[in-house]
Amino acid sequence: MFRLFSATLLLLLVFNPVFAQSDVEKRIQTQCILAEEGDIIEIPAGNFSISGTLSLDEKKNVTLRGAGQDKTILSFKGQKQGAEGLKVTNSTNIVLENFTMEDAKGDIIKTQNVNGIIFRDITARWTGKPDESNGSYALYPVQCQKVRIERCTAIGASDAGIYVGQSDSVWVTACTAKNNVAGIEIENTTNAWVWKNHAFENTGGILVFDLPDLPKKRGGHVKVYDNLVARNNYRNFAPKGNIVGTVPAGTGVMVLATNDVEVYNNKIWENRTVSTGIVSYYITETPINDQSYIPYPSGISVHDNIFSGGRRMPTLKNRLGFIFWWKFGKKVPHILYDGISNPDWVNADGSFKPSYQICIGENVNGTFANLRADKLSLTSDRISRDQTHFNCKK
Amino acid sequence: MTSGSGFRLVTAVFTVLSLIAGLSFSVRNTDDAPELYLSGYRFFTGNLSDLTPAEGVFEYEVNAPLFTDYAEKKRFIYLPEGTLLTYTSQGAFEFPAGAAIIKNFFYFKDAGSPDKGKRMAETRVLLKGSTGWKAFTYVWNESQSDANLEVAGAVFPVSWKNMDGKQMHLDYVVPNTNQCKGCHSFDGQFTPAGVNAAQLNRNNQLQRWAGSGRLAQLPEPSAIPALFDYTTIDDPVRTDKTVLEKGARAYLEGNCAHCHNPHGPASTSGMFLEATQTDPERLGIMKPPVAAGRGSGDRKFGIVPGKPHESILLYRIESTDPGIRMPELGRQLVHNEGIALIKAWIRSM
Structure with missing residues (x-):
């Protein structure tokens, strides 16, 4: 009965010419609202200008499918209403595939509280020169379970191209992230595998962060492998106040305050400041008020990566970058540990207690430095290249 | 008499009774599909845009209103006959199945002199079904005679003179059904906003409702939270x-x-x-x-x-x-x- 009613409503709405939204926009949105379990909503080939956020809410087993990334292109350049391009909320088993969305005012695709979400063969990008006026995130699953992002492309985000926040059970694979501040960011997220992606020409390539003040407190159990992380030397164009604004241009992989992260078999090439950094939240120099937050990284393993540098020159526009330049000139080591550790996690001789270890294994060109940033000043040289306490296997 | 004719008789009596009741009272089954036109609910009597409440419908006010582009609002609650609201100190009051919240958005042609008339823009209807709330938006027609259901939202121009005498123009945006939940959500479930103790506790409104049998379990005035207006x-x-x-x-x-x-x-x-x-x-x-x-x-x-x-x-x-x-x-x-x-x-x- 309701289906019949829905069908009537659909007809009424589709052929109702009174309002200013384009017919296509109205039809897609109406289909999204009336979709029933198992439905596939097809977006036809064409370039469409969309004026407001498209949304799916409380749906089960619904697919939103375009005719191909180069055929179905939805532009939000003239967006008037809503912060996102597409928003999917409170749903189960949703597939988004085969289309391009661009130039949303805020995030391009945000999915929140979805159990089972697949992004497949999607391009999400801001056109034109990367700029602080671009939106924050291109692909943005948050508070989701079972997230798969595959064969997607994210370009131009003023925060992160592919940003997985406060989620669990996540695959990010065969994606390309380019010209974002952060290419791929895994934040306060558990059980994430990030493999066979290309992160290049971002400010930072792949970031694994745990941040304070969030409902989902602790991320971890993250594997980053078989990725190409190259030339992430783009100027940091994040608006101030955002944590990625503290990431120095020239960052390959950065692990911040997360636990159980394995970074291996990656090609980490020509990132001019920090090829791979393992740091605490303190390095951001932002105050912490969240009492339950753990600001230190632990259980980290970096092995079997291939680093290459070329002529490296740390960015001078970032405090961290400036310190690197001051201390190392053009010979910045590839693997940096900030040396700010929880005293409870360290033995008297300076070695880590089991399960809190930071292990630097065999890497090609895996030069190492411990910044000892808790004791760092620009005049006294406390930086250590001693790898003794880091020779472990997880 | 066969059981078949008995059934017909009961149906006939019931139909007559509901027709009589229908003359003064809005009659809907709890989980009926939404009306395609606002008038279909019979929440108001007489000229629809005058918003004169029918029986079972009463107006309410809040202490701390939501700003929506300087739109004026008139808010109503509908309770099916013989039902009432139940007080809770936190969160939305408990509404009986079949109840509705009706919020009307409009602009006075001249905000400084409301008697010069108004332009109805939108009416939002929240229906309490047996499994929870559902939201529907109705967009008023040009002639202001009725408003029609619009699940995918709408955009149309409105203009008015503001309190400072300045002529204002706006592309008024009616949210789609999903956007409603962008605000009306508690742990992912649809929930009304504004119909809670702290918002409704003003000008003896709650005491009046308790007195007229519309609200149960209202505590002493000192125990009721209130937001500052x-x-x-x-x-x-x-x-x-x-x-x-x-x-x-x-x-x-x-x-x-x-x-x-x-x-x-x-x-x-x-x-x-x-x-x-x-x-x-x-x-x-x-x-x-x-x-x-x-x-x-x-x-x-x-x-x-x-x-x-x-x-x-x-x-x-x-x-x-x-x-x-x-x-x-x-x-x-x-x-x-x-x-x-x-x-x-x-x-x-």
């Missing part, structure tokens, strides 16, 4: 600090807390703006943003005490850019009075 603050700069605090917190409750609470859509932000919130960091005081992106406006903290122009909160309520502005939905214009209040409050900290 922030619209009574005319000149925030010259307002006493404690009044300012009450007014600003009521403003944030009415305009932000429907999303910015631990169970709302903005739980991702870690910034919670309920009037009952006591943790300064949760309120955004010296709290760095999480995923604000360019919404941070190059500012570092949600609220910097004493410094409104360094506070992200002010930046976002002052913006009209869809990617920056707060609230995300329902606002395109700047709420000058609200901004003056929040600015003065942050400065007074």
Whole structure:
């Protein structure tokens, strides 16, 4: 009965010419609202200008499918209403595939509280020169379970191209992230595998962060492998106040305050400041008020990566970058540990207690430095290249 | 008499009875599909746009209204015959199945002289079904004779003369059904906003309802929370600090807390703006943003005490850019009075 009613409503709405939204926009949105379990909503080939956020809410087993990334292109350049391009909320088993969305005012695709979400063969990008006026995130699953992002492309985000926040059970694979501040960011997220992606020409390539003040407190159990992380030397164009604004241009992989992260078999090439950094939240120099937050990284393993540098020159526009330049000139080591550790996690001789270890294994060109940033000043040289306490296997 | 004819007789009697009842009372089955036209509900009698409540329908007021582009609002509750609301100290009152909340949005042609007439824009109907709430938006026609259901939202121009005599023009945006839940959500479930004790506790409204049998379990007046009516603050700069605090917190409750609470859509932000919130960091005081992106406006903290122009909160309520502005939905214009209040409050900290 309701289906019949829905069908009537659909007809009424589709052929109702009174309002200013384009017919296509109205039809897609109406289909999204009336979709029933198992439905596939097809977006036809064409370039469409969309004026407001498209949304799916409380749906089960619904697919939103375009005719191909180069055929179905939805532009939000003239967006008037809503912060996102597409928003999917409170749903189960949703597939988004085969289309391009661009130039949303805020995030391009945000999915929140979805159990089972697949992004497949999607391009999400801001056109034109990367700029602080671009939106924050291109692909943005948050508070989701079972997230798969595959064969997607994210370009131009003023925060992160592919940003997985406060989620669990996540695959990010065969994606390309380019010209974002952060290419791929895994934040306060558990059980994430990030493999066979290309992160290049971002400010930072792949970031694994745990941040304070969030409902989902602790991320971890993250594997980053078989990725190409190259030339992430783009100027940091994040608006101030955002944590990625503290990431120095020239960052390959950065692990911040997360636990159980394995970074291996990656090609980490020509990132001019920090090829791979393992740091605490303190390095951001932002105050912490969240009492339950753990600001230190632990259980980290970096092995079997291939680093290459070329002529490296740390960015001078970032405090961290400036310190690197001051201390190392053009010979910045590839693997940096900030040396700010929880005293409870360290033995008297300076070695880590089991399960809190930071292990630097065999890497090609895996030069190492411990910044000892808790004791760092620009005049006294406390930086250590001693790898003794880091020779472990997880 | 066969059982078949007995059934016919009962049906006939029932039909006659419901027709009689229908003359004065809105009759719907709890889980009926929504009406295609607002008039179909029979919430109002006479000329529809006069909004004269039918039996079972009564008007209500709130202490801390949500700003929606200077639209005027008239709010009503419909209770099926023989049912009543149940008081709760926190969250929305309990509504019986079959109840409805009806919120009408309109503009006076001249805000300075309401008697010159009005332009009805939109009516939102929340229906309480047997399994929960559902929201439907109705858009008024040009002739103002009725409003039709519009699940995918709509955009149309409205214009009016504001209190300062300035002619205003706006592309009025009616939210689609999904956008409704962008604000009306508690742990992912649809929930009404504004029909709670703190919002409704004004001018003896609750006591009147209890007296007329519309509200059960109302406690003593001293036990009922109340939000401060922030619209009574005319000149925030010259307002006493404690009044300012009450007014600003009521403003944030009415305009932000429907999303910015631990169970709302903005739980991702870690910034919670309920009037009952006591943790300064949760309120955004010296709290760095999480995923604000360019919404941070190059500012570092949600609220910097004493410094409104360094506070992200002010930046976002002052913006009209869809990617920056707060609230995300329902606002395109700047709420000058609200901004003056929040600015003065942050400065007074």
